[in-house]
Amino acid sequence: MTNYDIDQSLGYMLSKVVSRMRMELLKNMRDMDITTEQRHVIMRLYNHDGITQKELSKLTSYDPSSITLILDKLELKKLVKRERCEKDRRVFKVYLTTKAKSIKDKLIEAGLQTQNKAMVGISNDELSNFRDICQKIYNNLSMES
Amino acid sequence: MTNYDIDQSLGYMLSKVVSRMRMELLKNMRDMDITTEQRHVIMRLYNHDGITQKELSKLTSYDPSSITLILDKLELKKLVKRERCEKDRRVFKVYLTTKAKSIKDKLIEAGLQTQNKAMVGISNDELSNFRDICQKIYNNLSMES
């Protein structure tokens, strides 16, 4: 058991990659004062404006409590607005503001730039295989047990 | 630009995988009261007992301030000990305690279990290609610029 090299471990390798991707994405949004997680939430709302926090939590795979905090910050920045649901007063529906809608292209662009930089020298086939393996690993680690 | 699917984005895909790997590793250490980051630091010390915090920071790619906090917690749990360096009084050398040395096999085992579960149905060739692509992406995102 003594020969175990953490540098070769899958988890460590992947987490380093993820960390760099996050930093690169952040760099591509540097003038915007928006974190990658805040961007993620906004991006979801572009396609699903007016969904609930619970739905947002599911879509982003962020914890409900994280969603609460992220939305607090986005509301402070006037990028989203929470509105009580009439049918069910426990629920908030989350809406993008005009300001948020106006930065859509920049947010998308930042993501594309990041991907392009990440992908240099990698063929579509390679990428496709890579995605498949990612998906396999993800499925292997499903969290029931 | 309107057709950008965040579910298909590399960064999101990878971060979900990393999150599950971390949770699985944590599960495999559940009775130990050690986080994955604390484990990482300890694992490095198995191979480099007595190195400085700066060296630990470099090896783990954790920020120096994170190293400070992680070591604080490990010291509270009596798993490591900081000793001032005689030659350079700014520096701490970090040593594992007997207690930490005694759990080495369990920590390694937890990592192996996690990898094994992650790898089910993936061939060595596929894994090797996967690693290569990971490394390429990582290199593409080197942080000079």
Added chain:
DNA sequence: CTTAAATAATTGATATATCAACTAATTTTT
């Protein structure tokens, strides 16, 4: 219909990440 169970969101506790500012000690410059 009223009590009990479930649900949506928030809050609190603890751990980490990133970055800037700071302290103490060591080198480098001059």
Added chain:
DNA sequence: AAAAATTAGTTGATATATCAATTATTTAAG
């Protein structure tokens, strides 16, 4: 050798993750 620059580590601020506990509201059971 004294001032200036560098370095190791810590601390503080802000953002997020995870998990448990709480509040308010709704639904289900009796």
